Amino acid sequence: MRPGTVLVFKDFKFEDESTRDKLAIVLNKPKDDEPYLICLTTTQPHRKKAILGCHSKDNYFYIDSDQTSFIENTWVVLAKYMTIRLNKYYLVNFEMQFIRDSYWSHPYGTP
Numbered sequence: 001m002r003p004g005t006v007l008v009f010k011d012f013k014f015e016d017e018s019t020r021d022k023l024a025i026v027l028n029k030p031k032d033d034e035p036y037l038i039c040l041t042t043t044q045p046h047r048k049k050a051i052l053g054c055h056s057k058d059n060y061f062y063i064d065s066d067q068t069s070f071i072e073n074t075w076v077v078l079a080k081y082m083t084i085r086l087n088k089y090y091l092v093n094f095e096m097q098f099i100r101d102s103y104w105s106h107p108y109g110t111p
Contacts, residue, residue, distance in 0.1 A: 001026055001036065025076055035083035043072040 005026040012022035027037040050073060054061045059079035065072050 001029075003027055003029055007038065023074070024082070027081070033085065035085045038082045038084060039076050039078055040080045040082070041074050041076050043074055045073075045075070048075050 003026055007024045007026065009022045009024060011019040013019050023041045024038045025041065027039055028034075030036055048058065048060055048062070049055060050062060050064070052062055052064055052067065056078075059077065061076040061078065063070055063074045063076065065074070068074075
């Protein structure tokens, strides 16, 4: 998995217990046993500026759908990140599953 890989979490569970598919972006390429850092995204503006690029004071990065392959304007929420540890065996299986199914079934599954 490379930095910039977009993951689709099927039936992501939100704080209010609702579920829906959620996109996330891999930020790093870890060494040895370091975890992957993954930021969640949103298509809901919630008072965020729709100006391309990084808004570090507000903890998000804006991606315009006209500039990328995202089908909607998207904000990468830098303050909402997850870490996922994958060993080499699991990573190979994960990438093969990801390529075949184009999603990871549960973001908090046991790696």
